[in-house]
Amino acid sequence: MTRTRKPGISRRSTLALMGAGAMSFAAPWVARAQAKTIKIGMRPFCRVASRNSGRPRAMR
Amino acid sequence: MLEVEKVNAAGGLAGRQIEMVIRDSKGQPQEAARIARELVNTDGCEMLLDGEASSGSFAVHEVARDLGVLCIHTCSEASSLTADPKQHIPNAFRCVRQGIHDSIVGAGYAAGIAKAKSLKKWATCSPDYAYGRDTTGEFVLYLKKFAPDVEIISESWPKLFQPDYTEVVTKILQAKPQALYSCLWGGDLTSYIDQANIYAMFNQMEVFAVNMADYTALTVVKNLPKGIHSGDRYIKTFPPTPENAAWGDAYRAKYNEYPTNWSWQNATAVMFLNEAVKKVNSTDGKKVAEALTGLTIKCPFGADGTVTMRADDHTLVGYAIGWGTTIPQEPYVPDVKAGDWKTIFELEAEWKKSKGYT
Numbered sequence: 001m002t003r004t005r006k007p008g009i010s011r012r013s014t015l016a017l018m019g020a021g022a023m024s025f026a027a028p029w030v031a032r033a034q035a036k037t038i039k040i041g042m043r044p045f046c047r048v049a050s051r052n053s054g055r056p057r058a059m060r
Numbered sequence: 061m062l063e064v065e066k067v068n069a070a071g072g073l074a075g076r077q078i079e080m081v082i083r084d085s086k087g088q089p090q091e092a093a094r095i096a097r098e099l100v101n102t103d104g105c106e107m108l109l110d111g112e113a114s115s116g117s118f119a120v121h122e123v124a125r126d127l128g129v130l131c132i133h134t135c136s137e138a139s140s141l142t143a144d145p146k147q148h149i150p151n152a153f154r155c156v157r158q159g160i161h162d163s164i165v166g167a168g169y170a171a172g173i174a175k176a177k178s179l180k181k182w183a184t185c186s187p188d189y190a191y192g193r194d195t196t197g198e199f200v201l202y203l204k205k206f207a208p209d210v211e212i213i214s215e216s217w218p219k220l221f222q223p224d225y226t227e228v229v230t231k232i233l234q235a236k237p238q239a240l241y242s243c244l245w246g247g248d249l250t251s252y253i254d255q256a257n258i259y260a261m262f263n264q265m266e267v268f269a270v271n272m273a274d275y276t277a278l279t280v281v282k283n284l285p286k287g288i289h290s291g292d293r294y295i296k297t298f299p300p301t302p303e304n305a306a307w308g309d310a311y312r313a314k315y316n317e318y319p320t321n322w323s324w325q326n327a328t329a330v331m332f333l334n335e336a337v338k339k340v341n342s343t344d345g346k347k348v349a350e351a352l353t354g355l356t357i358k359c360p361f362g363a364d365g366t367v368t369m370r371a372d373d374h375t376l377v378g379y380a381i382g383w384g385t386t387i388p389q390e391p392y393v394p395d396v397k398a399g400d401w402k403t404i405f406e407l408e409a410e411w412k413k414s415k416g417y418t
Contacts, residue, residue, distance in 0.1 A: 038076040038343050041083065041099030042109040046341075054401075 063330035097403035114138035130345035140377040159195035165399030167202030169383040183214035183237035245271035275318030293321035303360035
């Protein structure tokens with residue numbers, strides 16, 4: 001599964017703005033969501049250029 | 061992603077499906093640090109795969125130090141990231157080949173050719189940042205150790221992503237070296253070779269380009285010269301095992317392109333995570349980090365079919381490493397001479413001592 005970030009305010013940000021009460025309410029729900037999937041953050045390491053797509057942006 | 065899909069198909073990490081959250085820092089260290097923090101604090105990521113260049117990796121490393129999140133670096137080859145004990149944190153690992161390992165093996169290979177062909181006058185041409193400076197320095201150090209007659213008569217340090225290498229090429233030609241070492245890579249290397257071909261540079265000296273033997277470069281150069289000496293990055297014929305060839309074929313079948321050096325390193329990171337989680341039956345970052353420390357796994361990219369996350373400096377060892385010469389068509393580097401890890405370990409230990417790391 002891959003998820004890219006969409007513009008706008010995320011559920012977490014909204015809850016954070018709503019304050020501690022909302023967080024208390026939301027915490028068990030978030031915990032259940034985390035139990036389902038494990039998120040691994042990644043910065044893509046490179047894309048390889050073909051002959052026609054210019055220079056590779058790979059980093060080392 | 062090939063490995064992530066395999067893990068998910070097999071039930072995930074301790075029963076949890078992996079969800080990759082991907083951000084692009086555009087190669088900016090400050091942005092890399094900001095994104096790393098955001099991935100953990102805002103997006104709820106419990107682990108980080110850090111594909112930053114050396115400059116960005118040190119920044120992400122500090123974020124990992126601060127947050128305590130499990131972090132595996134999958135791109136930076138600058139040796140000090142894990143060799144320098146000041147950098148050591150229990151929750152960060154490097155699953156990448158390393159400059160000092162490449163330099164030891166490359167210098168041994170190059171010294172053999174230097175002696176056989178009496179190549180005494182050398183030039184260097186490498187990118188002007190931490191990886192280029194450090195790796196070139198380490199290569200020259202060991203080249204002179206193995207072939208004391210070698211003399212460096214010209215150094216060039218083009219900027220990263222420099223588009224025009226005319227000045228660099230002409231400077232090298234005017235110096236008339238017998239051999240050239242370069243750790244240019246990716247688009248910089250392919251541009252350099254295409255431009256140097258105009259001057260027939262590769263007929264005038266032996267060229268040692270550590271990053272040539274990667275499909276990233278091999279398939280992009282317009283006219284790949286025969287006889288460039290290169291360290292292997294990723295080619296499906298080295299290590300010469302059915303497991304490695306099958307992995308390379310599976311990658312190509314899925315993505316319609318060859319894997320790269322970064323492909324196997326990230327794949328290996330996911331393999332390590334999978335095995336470490338199995339070992340502790342938990343995705344808790346601290347427990348997984350403890351399991352990763354000193355862990356040996358079966359791996360198609362291992363010199364002997366396994367790789368190890370070394371316990372004392374949290375860095376990858378035992379991966380296939382070797383040098384050979386190019387031909388203009390597949391398999392591109394038909395005869396790779398494998399490096400010897402016993403020698404690498406001995407000389408790396410000496411090097412660490414000389415740097416004050418141990």
